[in-house]
Amino acid sequence: MSQERAFVLGGGIVGACCALALLRRGFDVTLVEKDRPGYGATFGNSASIGLASVPPLGMPGMMRDVPKMLLDPMHPLVIRLGFLGRSLPWLMRFRDALAPARVEAIAGARAALLSRAGTEYESLLAEIGRPDLISTTGLIQAYQSTEAFRNAKGGLDLRRRHGIEVVELLGPALHELEPALSDRVVAGAYFPIVQTVVNPLHLTEAIVDTFRQRGGRLLTETVTGFETGPAGVTRIVTNAGRHDCDLVVVSAGAWSRDLVAMLGEAVNLIPERGYHVMIEDAPHLPKVPLVSGDHNVSVVTLNTGLRMTTMAELTAIDAPPDHPRAERIFRAAAGMLRGLEVHVASRWVGSRPSTPDSLPVIGRSKRHRNVIFAFGHGHLGVTFGAVTGTVVGTLARDETPNLDIAPYRPDRRFDGSHLAA
Template identity: 40%
Template sequence: MAQHFIVIGAGIVGISAGLYLQRDGHRVTVIDERDPGDGTSKGNASIIAIESCIPMATPGVAWDVPGYLSDPMGPLAIRWSYLPKIAPWLIRFIAASKPDRVEEISIALRSLMLQALGAHKTLLKETGEPEILRETGWLAIFETDKKFQSYQWDLDIQRRRGVKFDIIPAEEVRQFEPSLEPIIRHAVYYPENAYAANNYRLVKLLAADFARRGGVILKEKVTGFDIGLNGPTHVNTASGKHAADSVVVAAGAWSKQLTRQLGHKVPLDTERGYHVTLPNAGRMPRMPLYSSDHSFVITPLDVGLRFAGTVELGGLEAAPDYRRAEILMKHGRRLFGNLDETGRSDWMGFRPSMPDSLPVISRGTRWANTYFGYGHGHIGLTLGPLTGRLIADLAAGRDPGLDMRPFRIDRFQRVHLGW
């Protein structure tokens, strides 16, 4: 039966949920305090990372935590002042690093990835600009033999999950990607990956399509809900009350408090990340690159060359530390030689991250008219459209074509005895 859905959040996830719910005949209102795409979806690395099936926490991560605290400029850093708040999340993060959990998590991630690109294409077809999607693959590059040797562990998991890749012989790397300085010793090409020529415009295009189909987008801050006998009846904002039959929380890194008001506790936190974009870089790789040694991504966007990555556990309130963006540039200059930095822009965004690296894509178990789609961490652009489709499937009672248990909202509320 057609309903009125209110989706909170106009990032890649919320807008995609709106579009898929519309396809089922529902009336949809999206509410966001900012303009569509102006949250974390604005400045990511723009990769549709189909190869990504390895969680952030891997065996041995517990031994790395002291290093995260002592090196504020490392690829993963924890702010001391935030340690007491993030400690429960870190404990779960370390628990998720056990080999058998990593295996389970990688299976769950791969099940999503196999459907992720299809969902992008389905939505993009309707926007009039499907060519924004570039199916080039991406290249993981290694400057040291040591890093490449340790990467064999990653390749083994990827093999087990059926990820496609080609190891590029050292002498062919320069030919494969001529824009790089001759400092790369190894490379692995992943043909399944794609990217958007402009991640921000991608969300804007989808939002415009949503509005064209009768969707309403309100620029208001959601403060809470009126709860009736059968769940939320109204979504409350600073400007008033909006009646809804069902509610979708897709508020990215800001979803935790809203979720709590709807009866669930989730260990959501944020992995802050940075980017530098050079509109006139003067060098452009022919496809996105991943620096395995320093854990960041380089993407040839239509707005310039973007260096994006790093993880900072520092919460939603602390001011950005743009020295972290400068570190990305330092590596970028080494990889590409002279880069023109005129017009450079730096940015910081809040990845919405669950400690087990799995998103929440779920119907509420407290109230049947609540749905949750967030916590995608490093892969929210990749999985945004699919998450929208899965939420619509859950609402329609359709078979989503994959095991949804790993993504349940209440998975941390239960003792873990397998899914």
């Protein structure tokens, strides 16, 4: 019998993991990527396997502070005016997902996926022979203001309720743990479980290299449509031709909404843009990745140097970037590191694929049985890459995943209401 032809659309970390998983499951796999694998959101993130990231983006009471955040030119949350109409359905669901019981349930659904995320990477890295790409570093959430630290307690308690170890530390103990921190940092929380990728692009490339060495095909084409029949999608249409297929995985990150619309379906997904700068001449490179709790800036040492990331900007994927705003925030946050000046070696903007309920979309399309959705991983796409690949491989073979995937189903309301207690 000839092998079934699977097409994975989008070659970020999620698509790369899905493509390799399908190959492992005996499919004839083609990864379709319009650019180069790993150059979407996957390229520029904070490289964290965020195993302690149980709290969703929206926490109870947050709505009260949103107007103040939006008016503050130093705040990382931005909603571009021209994008307000497009983001309104998302914002309404986001507001509804802030109810305390829903936050608790969403946190549980994130914790369930997180509990598998690390071990799935362990297996994946062993399989591709690159255990060096991820290490357990822990992560410090650092605060220069005791008031901001007090306000963070809700998130720390939520983690603890889901079994995550949280170590609260004051000044000297923090500096001992990470000597690159400046004296301005007075308090912090340390999450020992967190892991860090040496470089998310290199991780993706290593997975794609293995995929290709084992006979997987990489097609540099842009998907522009689908042909369908009674059994589902029969052909993928691209800028270069048409390809017969038996199975389709949509894993195109923030672009997935448009592909899903071409299939006649709707998902509540928007681009949530983030920025990074690579810093040159940093006097100290932190060994433990840091998050400034005062400014929402992450700092991580990669194999290519020091990276700072920030911003949650709701706007079109291709809107002109606002690097000056991001850099004002980076400069404000730089005080958490000893002697750090923000000498920018390079700058980047990219789009997180974000859902209002901070949960990814993993599951079969309702309309087309041979289509599987795997996107919407928001702030945790690197973290959830390997586990998403494994689940997609299981669904593709019509097996039941050994994890309840109902919380991530594509036809939910995206406000947490599907997670009834």
